[in-house]
Amino acid sequence: MLLDKALIASLLGLTASSTARIIATDEVPLIGPSFLSNFDPSNSSAINHAKSQFPGLIDNLFSTGELNRTDLAFHIDVFSAATNKSIYRYSHVGENSKISLTSGELNDKTISRIGSVTKLFTVYAIIAKAGIEVFAHPVTRYLPELAGNSDSEPLDSIRWEDITVGALANQQAGSGGVADFLTEYVDLDKPLQYSPEDLLKFFRNERKPVISPFRNAVYSDGGFAILGQVLARLLGKTYREAVQEVLFDPLGLESMSTTVPTGSNLNVIDRRSIDKNTSWAGDVEIVASTGSYYSNAADLRAAGLAILNSELLSPATTSQWMKPSSGTGSLVELVGAPWEISRLEIPVTPGSNRTxxxxxxxxxxxxxxxxSIFALSPDHVGETFIPAAEYAAAENARRNLAGTFVDEASPDTNLTLSVDRGHPGLGLKSFWIKGNNARDHAHWRLYPTGLNSLSRSLSSLYRTKGTLRVAHRMVEPQPQIKSRAAVEGGKGGLFDNSFVWMNLEFVGPADEFIFNLVDGRLVSVEYPISGSVLKRV
Known part of the structure; x- marks a missing residue:
């Protein structure tokens, strides 16, 4: 699967569609989704529009020369946790690549190499086996052979007792690459010349630190080679056996493997007939944990849904894992374990230049x-065309959440929820309690908190049928920011004086609302502090 940054930008809808000035919303909403995700996006007008437009985006990249039409072969799969299946698929096979397809076609069952996407599954397996608390443990707890450099020159050797499993997973250990180890120990044309002990000895005695621990995130193939041995020790097996037991078998990932697929009737992209330098079948077991996997789109989709649905991890662990752990030199790129997190500015409502x-x-x-590129967007209804998903959520909110709600026991207690162009979240257009204006709420916004009556799993947020209670919080409008920080394109200083995230329940639970939904439609709103239940009219 040969992909390109231009192709990825088109898939995610990041290609600029106009030259209009983009302005960050003054509400400074909480990080996370603006609207509920419990609807099927498959047939929303926004997603259908994205589907119809996408082939044209690809053709434009071909015609401008951004992508090579004849040499490239790629498959794209967009899926949603609301349906647990694909929303959209797109394949292209260039004339020069047809010979590499052993089955004669390219589809979601076609196996390719996925490179460092492997790292994600190494961490996934470690957390699934030992819990996320393993991140706090020194790596020498599992690999005592690494210990012994405490008195060495700090510039010449790594003090492994200071390195945690989490430091390796978050690429903050300063453990560097693995190329020099491979150069010294590995020859693909000769029998096995190394062992895990050789790897650990090399990193203890010969590896110089790239940075001091936790100073910066620095990409580290060597660190993930070490993590592979951590997983192996956790199970008392080889890495290949361990990941098969912890991930591949439980999740039914039949086409995912650490070594080249074999047998008859294979459906793979084998480029050996095209490129003598291809990496196909170039397997080195000792670094299988850092970049050697084979997989197809169907198994990657299944794995992505397993993460979103908390199939192997608890919901709390899933949420903790899917968080940044470090910044970079860029304002829009963060690093996790081992997530590469792109911070996007997207329109708050369709057609708005507020983001x-x-x-x-x-x-x-x-x-x-x-x-290979693997991407999950927990803000939305799964992995999808990002602006289209945002528009679909706003479209659903306007249809199923907005409206007027009245307390039948006290009709002068009522509220009106709205979806407002250029503003994130639900608007509290009016709010009266027993005939009294609860406050001037003309610009207050309501945001989902992720808490619901079904479960703590991310997957529960996508439930489209049945009865569901979902918590929201009312956020006080940010006083107008007179001058945004310079890093946001303004003329202000270092800070933009935004305190929205500090204000939730600051003076008590008066900002809590509970939404009662039936088959995705909001039927009543509870305001717990007053005991009011307001029904849709």
Whole structure:
């Protein structure tokens, strides 16, 4: 699967569609989704529009020369946790690549190399086996062979007792690459010449630190080679056996493997007939944990849904794992374990030039002439065309959430919820309690908190049928920011004086609202502090 940054930008809808000035919304909403996600986006007008437009975006990239029409072969799969299946698929096979397809076609069952997307599954397996608390443990707890450099020159050797499993997973250990180890120990044309003990000995005695621990995130293939041995020790097996037991078998990932697929009737992209330098079948077991996997789109989709649906991890652990752990030199790129997190500015409502922040959790990988991109957007209804997903959520909110609600026991207690162009979240257009204006709420906004009556799992947020109670919080409008910080394009100083995230329940629970939904439609709103239940009229 040969991909390109231009192609990824088109897939995510990040290509600029106009030259209009983009302005960050003054509401400074909480990070996370503006609207509920419990609807099927498959047939929303926004998603259908994205589907119809996408082939034209690809054709434009071909015609402008951004992508090579004849040499590239790629498959794209967009899926949603609301339906647990694909929303959209797109394949392209260039004339020069047809010979590499052993089955004669390219589809979601076609196996390719996925490179460093492997790293994501190494961490997934470690957390699934030992819990996320393993991140706090020193790596020498599992690999005592690494210990022994405490008195060495700090510039010449790594003090492994200071390195935690989490430091390695978050790429903050300063453990560097693995190329020099491979150069010294590995020859693909000769029998096995190394062992895990050789790897650990090399990193203890010969590896110089790249940075001091936790100073910066620095990409580290070597660190993930070490993590592979952590997983192996946790199970008392080889890495290949361990990941098969912890991930592949429980999730039914039949086409995901650490070594080249074999057998008859294979459906793979084997580029050996095209490129003598291809990485196909170039497997080195000792670094399988850092970039050696094979997989197809169907298994990557299943794995992505397993993460969103908390199939192997608890909901709390899933949410903790899908968080940034470090920044970078860029304002829009963060690093997780080992997520590569793109911080996007997307319109708060369709057609608006006001934007909010949304984090896209990705992991990219490449093996010489193969490239793979894995991306999850927990802000939305799964992995999808990002602006289209946002528009679909606003479209659903306007249809199923907005409206007027009245307390039948006290008709002069009522509220009106709205979806307002250029503003994130639901607007509290009016709010009266027993005939008294509860406050001037003309610009107050309501945001979902992720809490619901079904479960703590991310997947529960996508439930489209049945009865569901969902918590929202009312956010006080941010006083107008007179001058945004310079880093946001304004003329202000270092800070923009935004305190929205500090204000929730600051003076008590008066900002809590509970939404009662039936088959995705809001039928009543509870205001717990007053005991009011307001029904849709």
């Amino acid at each position: 909010r922040i949304s984090d896209l959790y990705t992991k990219a990988g490449g093996n010489v002439d193969y490239t």
